[in-house]
Amino acid sequence: MRPVAIIGTGITKFGELWEQSLRDLFTEAALKAVEHSKAPRLDALYVGCMAPGLFNGQEHLGALAADYLGMGPIPATRVESACASGGLALLQAVIAVGSGVYDYVLAGGVEKMNDVSGGAATLALGTAADGDYELFFGATFPSLYALMATAHMARHGTTREMLTAVAVKNHFHGSKNPNAQYPFEIKPAAVADSPLVAEPLHLLDCSPITDGAAAVVVAPLDLAKKLVKKPVVVSGFGHATDTLALHHRDDMTELKAVALAARKAYGMAKLAPKDIHVAEVHDCFTIAEIMTCEALGFAKPGEGGRIALKGETRLGGRIPVNTSGGLKAKGHPVGATGVAQIVELVAQLRGEAGARQVKGAKVGLAQNMGGTGASSTVTILEVTK
Numbered sequence: 001m002r003p004v005a006i007i008g009t010g011i012t013k014f015g016e017l018w019e020q021s022l023r024d025l026f027t028e029a030a031l032k033a034v035e036h037s038k039a040p041r042l043d044a045l046y047v048g049c050m051a052p053g054l055f056n057g058q059e060h061l062g063a064l065a066a067d068y069l070g071m072g073p074i075p076a077t078r079v080e081s082a083c084a085s086g087g088l089a090l091l092q093a094v095i096a097v098g099s100g101v102y103d104y105v106l107a108g109g110v111e112k113m114n115d116v117s118g119g120a121a122t123l124a125l126g127t128a129a130d131g132d133y134e135l136f137f138g139a140t141f142p143s144l145y146a147l148m149a150t151a152h153m154a155r156h157g158t159t160r161e162m163l164t165a166v167a168v169k170n171h172f173h174g175s176k177n178p179n180a181q182y183p184f185e186i187k188p189a190a191v192a193d194s195p196l197v198a199e200p201l202h203l204l205d206c207s208p209i210t211d212g213a214a215a216v217v218v219a220p221l222d223l224a225k226k227l228v229k230k231p232v233v234v235s236g237f238g239h240a241t242d243t244l245a246l247h248h249r250d251d252m253t254e255l256k257a258v259a260l261a262a263r264k265a266y267g268m269a270k271l272a273p274k275d276i277h278v279a280e281v282h283d284c285f286t287i288a289e290i291m292t293c294e295a296l297g298f299a300k301p302g303e304g305g306r307i308a309l310k311g312e313t314r315l316g317g318r319i320p321v322n323t324s325g326g327l328k329a330k331g332h333p334v335g336a337t338g339v340a341q342i343v344e345l346v347a348q349l350r351g352e353a354g355a356r357q358v359k360g361a362k363v364g365l366a367q368n369m370g371g372t373g374a375s376s377t378v379t380i381l382e383v384t385k
Helices: 022-037 052-056 061-069 085-098 118-126 141-156 160-174 188-193 221-227 256-269 286-295 304-309 326-330 337-349
Strands: 004-011 044-048 076-079 105-112 196-198 211-220 232-241 278-280 363-370 375-383
Touching: 004 022, 004 085, 004 221, 004 337, 022 052, 022 061, 022 105, 022 211, 044 061, 044 085, 052 105, 052 118, 061 076, 076 085, 085 105, 085 211, 085 232, 085 337, 085 363, 085 375, 105 337, 141 196, 141 286, 160 188, 160 286, 160 304, 160 326, 211 221, 211 337, 232 256, 232 337, 256 286, 256 363, 256 375, 278 337, 286 304, 286 326, 286 363, 337 363, 337 375
Parallel strands: 044 076, 044 105, 278 363
Antiparallel strands: 004 211, 004 232, 105 211, 232 375, 363 375
């Protein structure tokens, strides 16, 4: 497989974007990425989107994206893996370029979630769980992650203060991100005092309903070096799955698909957790970041909450996590999230992240997952020397 680099990025503002449609958001992010990349053409595109039919009444998104981008008749494919749709769209683009089939490929992600009521949005998101054995019986993702949090607390002594530390830290990072849905800090008391959603998770433990899009352009490294000064190489990637239903797993305090995808990515990149300088992980709920940090090897099992409480995952800490604000503060337009993580890491590795810049960052990791971890991608990026 030939080396692949990211040469351009684009992202919209995240939030409740009432004046923009699904196609508007994708086109905005994609055009920014193409312009930023200086690519002479696009050979194909992949667009990650979880549920446009339920959120917007629109399927057949690949052709729509190519049309509104003005790039038809190039091959265009919609990719779906629940909340990991964006990460998987990037992976398809990397494989397509790495295999030599194409030279310039756009990987985008988009979701327009506020066009429906809260109840309809909950139903749409719920389709990423097991429809027969979870959704049918009234389970929602807050309740499923609450089960995971309760089990983690019982086994490892994870505390309410540790969950709170994740939310406070991500809002601190998000306050430095102009594209974030919630670009402001919060106090610890506000998290624990916010409305209870599903014990032990409160409202400020949860990511919001979000509209937004992100896109990147990838190319073979030899061509990338001719177009941009600092190509960011995809040095490793992994993709894995787990049982869809939470109750079918041997241990709900572990994210096995994340751990397996990470093992593959570390092996391909010839790196270890200690080599990562900055990470974007899937904090759909505060407990998810804690468990993900353990699965990625940033903390030992049961220690994910403790490293957050000690400030190790904060800017200036040992391993800054979610410098963008994460899903918690930046927002979580589910199909776009995985690509938005890559946009943040490219800015970090190029030294272009402004007030949230991690000093000396040369290696970054993105982890994007669907459902309660039934699917996960892990991508490792390195800036060229």
